[in-house]
Amino acid sequence: MFETIAIVGATGAVGRIIRQLLEEREFPYRNIRFLASKRSAGTKITFKGEEHVVEEMTPEIFSGIDLAIGSTPDETAKEFCPWAVERGCVVVDESGYWRMDPNVPLVVPEVNPEALENHRGLISSPNCSTTQMVVAMKPLHEFGRIRRVVVSTYQATSGAGVKGQEDLKAGARAFLAGEDYQYQAFKHPIAFNLVPQIGSPKYQGYTSEEMKMVHETHKIFGDDTIRVCPTCIRVPVDNCHSESILVETEKKITVAQARELFAATPGIKVVDDLDSGKYPMPAQCDGDDAVFVGRIREDLSSDNGLAFWCVSDNLRKGAATNAVQIAELLVKSQAAV
């Protein structure tokens, strides 16, 4: 058990869910502290029935903290993670800043828990669109060795934070009333529209969000020969990312085998009955920690391909849940020592 734990970025969209999860999952600790930027410091939040005051994050504050779970913008994580690690505080970081650092393990507990061993005080949790995909890939990869992935995403506005969610609702209200609306989080209108750009231009016409799906997948599986072609699209959905995924494997996987493999994997829920109109939909996966798969079928365009549809709550498994699961593994490995 860690004596004193902290949530860094406690007032954000993901921070709020980390708080919920620590309650729900009875995460062990003696003391808990809530940190945020200067702007949010002083905010009062209720946790397990008690009122707490959010503290400003400073280098010194981490001297009194043993484990920090961080969900902050990249620039904040760049600063606070070294402050914490230097003072002996273990950090599970949700931001994008440290993920590709060779000294930092990038962990999805269902996929590569072994990467946690010999960590140097800082562990990264992957990007939301990567996490749900690698959870679904894992049993297929173990069985048939994945050589190639073609993925098109349908990403919710909550991926752009609370402001993204507010934008969608306010934009939709304005549109329906025939009024103009000035978007805050998006550079193009998202209500009743699609925006085929998430992140900034990064590599040969691919965006930063798309390249995260390539590089993080390689790092998590420890195999950069898996070829990944991602297309990331923002859709007018409040929460839960969806992905149309096609994998090609060395060894053929039938639909029946895939369904069994998925069903036997902790963290995956199979909802796959087209005849009865049953498949995962974002509005129904909201608030769930699982990665949902459905529409499982053999690829009509290759001999060893499998196509499926994958939905997961990007604020939960895509962010908060994965970070808390990493923290739980750290607690377990302490107990084992």
Add this chain to the structure above:
Amino acid sequence: MFETIAIVGATGAVGRIIRQLLEEREFPYRNIRFLASKRSAGTKITFKGEEHVVEEMTPEIFSGIDLAIGSTPDETAKEFCPWAVERGCVVVDESGYWRMDPNVPLVVPEVNPEALENHRGLISSPNCSTTQMVVAMKPLHEFGRIRRVVVSTYQATSGAGVKGQEDLKAGARAFLAGEDYQYQAFKHPIAFNLVPQIGSPKYQGYTSEEMKMVHETHKIFGDDTIRVCPTCIRVPVDNCHSESILVETEKKITVAQARELFAATPGIKVVDDLDSGKYPMPAQCDGDDAVFVGRIREDLSSDNGLAFWCVSDNLRKGAATNAVQIAELLVKSQAAV
């Protein structure tokens, strides 16, 4: 010129646009008539400033019509097309019913105009999701021979007709007000949600909409060795279908070549400048007859692959415009005789 022309299904979502297009494009005729089911017969519509009464479609009525452009449900087309053809009326049919009939050419004027030759009085126009895809495929196929297509669609509610569009708006209004709404056109809520089923279960876990994209593509290119893996998803967008498309070709096509090939193709508009945040989005393509392509990039997962994003107004190029273009070709071929 055809002496007397008719629009069958004149009061529907696509019928309304066919009317607009005949005006806009100054389609030649001496007399025009508007037909619909018994339910809509008697409706008054204004066309070129004159009031017309919609007539009920009967077998006999086609004796006085030389060219009919039909946009009706499949079951209606099954009935009326033989009535018309038997009476010497040429039919351009938008429905799905006749498309795969070996005696009926399936035509996209930019792709296979030659299929019109020797028609037997009935010509089909493809499904909306197929049409925009094959227009984009055509220049790539001619240059590099496409062997495989992986496509994930983002299809607007207008594909389910006027009721689909009303459902989205009413459903969104109710959701924002915290009220329930009973959907008419969709079996699952579509506002702020995604539904990974369009059409009915058809073949090995694929839906009828998905299999249309396979079979119609084969018929239009006259090549059933092109392997197609489609995933069709309904999204909360009013109008314009979007598609994330990956093609693999025999001969490699670079991004620069693809951009040139697309730009040189009538009917295609290239909007492709990620650095400036420019790419096709459904809200901006609404009301345009073109097929828009953007986000053109080399496939990171194969050696001869090309990925791009394709948006088109499904009521226009996906339906009305394509049918009117076929009718225009028929007028031209008459003139040539």
